[in-house]
Amino acid sequence: MAELTFTSKDPSTVNANVLVLGVASVDGTATIVGPSSLDTSALADLDLKSIGAGAKADTVVRIPAPSGFAAKTLVLVGLGEDHYGRVEQLRRAAGSVTRSITDVDSISFALPAVEEEELVAIIEGALFGAYAFRSYRTGDAATSGTPVSAIEIISPIARQSAVKKGAARAEVIADAIKGTRDLVNSAPNELFPAAFADIAKATAKGTGVKVSVLDDKALVSGGYGGLVGVGQGSTRGPRLVKVSYSPLRAKRKIALIGKGITFDSGGISIKPAAGMEAMKSDMAGAAAVLHTVIAAAKLSLPVSVTGYLCLAENMPSGSAMRPSDVITTRSGKTVEVLNTDAEGRLVLADGLAAAVEDGADLLVDIATLTGAQMMALGNRVSAVMGTDGAVAEVLAAAEVAGESVWHMPLPEELRPTLDSQVADLANMGQRWGGMLVAGHFLKEFTAERPWAHIDIAGPSYNENAPFGYTPKGGTGHGVRTMLAVLENAAG
Numbered sequence: 423m424a425e426l427t428f429t430s431k432d433p434s435t436v437n438a439n440v441l442v443l444g445v446a447s448v449d450g451t452a453t454i455v456g457p458s459s460l461d462t463s464a465l466a467d468l469d470l471k472s473i474g475a476g477a478k479a480d481t482v483v484r485i486p487a488p489s490g491f492a493a494k495t496l497v498l499v500g501l502g503e504d505h506y507g508r509v510e511q512l513r514r515a516a517g518s519v520t521r522s523i524t525d526v527d528s529i530s531f532a533l534p535a536v537e538e539e540e541l542v543a544i545i546e547g548a549l550f551g552a553y554a555f556r557s558y559r560t561g562d563a564a565t566s567g568t569p570v571s572a573i574e575i576i577s578p579i580a581r582q583s584a585v586k587k588g589a590a591r592a593e594v595i596a597d598a599i600k601g602t603r604d605l606v607n608s609a610p611n612e613l614f615p616a617a618f619a620d621i622a623k624a625t626a627k628g629t630g631v632k633v634s635v636l637d638d639k640a641l642v643s644g645g646y647g648g649l650v651g652v653g654q655g656s657t658r659g660p661r662l663v664k665v666s667y668s669p670l671r672a673k674r675k676i677a678l679i680g681k682g683i684t685f686d687s688g689g690i691s692i693k694p695a696a697g698m699e700a701m702k703s704d705m706a707g708a709a710a711v712l713h714t715v716i717a718a719a720k721l722s723l724p725v726s727v728t729g730y731l732c733l734a735e736n737m738p739s740g741s742a743m744r745p746s747d748v749i750t751t752r753s754g755k756t757v758e759v760l761n762t763d764a765e766g767r768l769v770l771a772d773g774l775a776a777a778v779e780d781g782a783d784l785l786v787d788i789a790t791l792t793g794a795q796m797m798a799l800g801n802r803v804s805a806v807m808g809t810d811g812a813v814a815e816v817l818a819a820a821e822v823a824g825e826s827v828w829h830m831p832l833p834e835e836l837r838p839t840l841d842s843q844v845a846d847l848a849n850m851g852q853r854w855g856g857m858l859v860a861g862h863f864l865k866e867f868t869a870e871r872p873w874a875h876i877d878i879a880g881p882s883y884n885e886n887a888p889f890g891y892t893p894k895g896g897t898g899h900g901v902r903t904m905l906a907v908l909e910n911a912a913g
């Protein structure tokens with residue numbers, strides 16, 4: 423994690439390695455912008471167009487610093503348009519700098535922030551962007567592209583207490599996002615359910631978060647038919663990992679349930695080969711849950727929260743579940759498995775049931791659940807469905823956190839499409855509106871508690887070009903929203 427320092431000096435006097443200024447479109451002209459203390463006269467002769475600098479988002483240009491600056495180099499970053507608001511605009515601009523300017527000792531930010539919230543967003547973006555996943559590289563490739571290790575924040579308001587507090591919180595969140603991304607990017611031969619459970623224990627060490635693990639035998643004897651059924655095709659059995667943080671004087675008891683399919687081949691209803699490699703990311707929900715609970719503990723939030731990591735590997739084999747198998751879930755409800763590739767809802771059914779048994783008063787599940795989510799909302803916007811109050815909590819949280827989450831309905835006419843000829847319900851219903859059908863399935867296991875279901879199939883894993891603070895691969899989507907739900911619940 424990059425070290426943060428603060429100064430309220432005039433940016434031109436800061437002896438920086440890399441001094442970051444913004445470029446905004448002012449009356450249609452690309453213009454250098456910075457804190458109110460920035461004197462732009464030394465930059466008046468700079469022809470922005472000829473050096474490729476501009477106001478467009480993700481435009482990052484590095485030049486030797488002109489005379490009048492104590493810095494060695496200047497970076498000019500486009501601030502982009504404020505489609506997602508001023509705060510997110512700054513968060514992304516800062517992130518695009520730390521993401522693309524690597525192998526430097528330090529980066530000093532002098533971006534235009536008037537409000538404390540804006541400066542904190544710059545800090546967040548800078549920390550979120552300073553990420554690289556190189557665990558499997560050797561030689562030069564293991565050390566090149568190293569994210570910056572020191573970030574300096576230059577602003578007249580840098581020393582305000584709200585900024586200091588926001589920065590400390592940003593460091594915890596950045597850690598959580600990094601941990602989530604690392605898990606998602608991990609190769610599935612290494613990250614199988616038992617390995618994930620071990621990582622959960624190691625990560626929780628010293629944080630006050632308790633971790634308990636139900637292994638495959640305990641899941642069989644406990645009647646967790648969803649986890650057992652999905653996991654039985656793999657030589658590496660399923661796990662249900664509970665991670666709980668329960669401070670004294672906690673106000674509410676919140677459960678976060680994460681889909682943790684360490685690899686989703688589809689099982690006997692096997693997926694096409696093209697693109698199957700992305701299914702190592704099918705545990706992004708569980709990863710986000712683990713790190714959200716740990717972040718809540720690090721921030722000492724006065725709210726009780728338990729994460730349920732529903733871990734299994736979905737593989738085809740002689741012992742795998744078949745289409746037409748009937749399983750009995752932990753809740754007692756039976757499910758006819760019409761498609762073994764609709765496995766996420768089966769493991770979540772058991773996770774939801776466990777959370778209900780433990781007495782949760784709010785259920786939030788998060789899952790890379792359906793391809794239909796991406797059909798509906800693309801790769802950057804996740805979906806939330808559920809009971810009105812719980813959905814409202816998630817939407818309010820996403821709004822302050824800066825994540826794009828959109829409310830989707832659970833139209834009642836879709837529910838009968840899950841009716842089974844032989845069991846209480848089937849795991850697949852009508853194709854159209856598949857995301858909503860999956861939501862209906864999960865609802866059956868919520869015992870009418872306040873519940874929100876977040877489908878992160880698209881935004882959890884970025885297969886396209888990186889942007890803002892979002893790298894290729896695992897993104898950490900969902901962590902900030904769930905943490906904000908907990909913070910709001912804590913009051």
Ligand code: BES
Binds near residue numbers: 764
């Ligand atoms: N993990 C997939 C959903 C997914 C697809 C996530 C693409 C991210 C990118 C899930 O287990 C799945 O296979 N869902 C099926 C359900 C269908 C068989 C009812 C789907 O969406 O096609």
Ligand code: MN
Binds near residue numbers: 688766
């Ligand atoms: Mn699947």
Ligand code: ZN
Binds near residue numbers: 686704
């Ligand atoms: Zn899946």
